[in-house]
Amino acid sequence: MEPEITASRAIVRYTKGKPQHVRDLIVSExxxxxxxxxxxxxxxxxxxxxxxxxxxxxxxxxxxxxxxxxxxxxxxxxxxxxxxxxxxxxxxxxxxxxxxxxxxxxxxxxxxxxxxxxxxLLTKQLNKQTVHLSPDDCMAFMNQLQESADTFKQTGGVHNTALCNTQGMLINRMDIGRHNALDKLYGYCVRHQLPLTGTFLVFSGRISSEILLKAAKIGCEVLLSKSAPTERAIELAEQLGITTVGFIRNQSFNVYTCPERIG
CATH class of the missing domain: 3.10.20.10 (Ubiquitin-like (UB roll))
Structure with missing residues (x-):
């Protein structure tokens, strides 16, 4: 029997200094x-x-x-x-x-x-340009990821990622580990033979070098994130031809590499 992904716990919540005994949903490990x-x-x-x-x-x-x-x-x-x-x-x-x-x-x-x-041996050079996104697209897809993140809304304790094309979101996955969420997405694509040409990733967490490499192994030429990339991730993105977009929030974002796919 599969375990539950959340659990209900009794907590004390303080609002404006006043305590209240309530139950809260906590994500499972x-x-x-x-x-x-x-x-x-x-x-x-x-x-x-x-x-x-x-x-x-x-x-x-x-x-x-x-x-x-x-x-x-x-x-x-x-x-x-x-x-x-x-x-x-x-x-x-x-x-x-x-x-x-x-x-x-x-x-x-x-x-x-x-x-x-x-x-x-496993990463792919992604110098192709099958994905072109407008600034509004970047904001819209990030908003769509956040709107679909039901477990995050309930617990605040997971990362979310989605595989998209310009028509919309194809599949989304979540996990307490950023890398796990991407592996779940990759595994689904492979098991169901989902075509990856013209797809890109939308991601809730920091773009580390490992996350960037996973995007390359999946074969996505654009990675949109709510958070920041690391220096090593930017260097790898430049070498592999991946467009990295970070800090997508409050009608603003930064394009760190390969900006020709945006705008």
């Missing part, structure tokens, strides 16, 4: 261990929804498998918190899975040593 061919690969802390998409997106973006068809079988044990994956096409670089990795709900240094060794 779920520890998921991925086992590949019987060996533990990683334990990640995530929001317990769209777990199959998360596992597929993670394995693909980390380079452990090259395509969805490399997975022969997958089974989720919700009670014990395990995802069992069987594959006879595991990337040889990951043949020794004895050094288990732990991934928290935050992202950054805990994952960098694992992913960057494969980045040169």
């Amino acid at each position: 779920y520890a998921l261990t991925i086992k590949v061919n019987g060996s533990e690969l990683v334990t990640m802390v995530c929001t317990p929804d769209h777990i199959e998409d998360l596992v597929v997106g993670y394995l693909l973006s980390e380079g452990l498998i090259r395509r969805y068809s490399d997975i022969k079988r997958m089974r989720i044990d919700w009670k014990q918190g395990f995802a069992y994956v069987e594959s006879d096409r595991v990337n040889p670089l990951f043949s020794d899975l004895k050094q288990k990795r732990y991934v928290t709900s935050c992202c950054g240094g805990s994952r960098e040593g694992f992913v960057f060794a494969q980045d040169a």
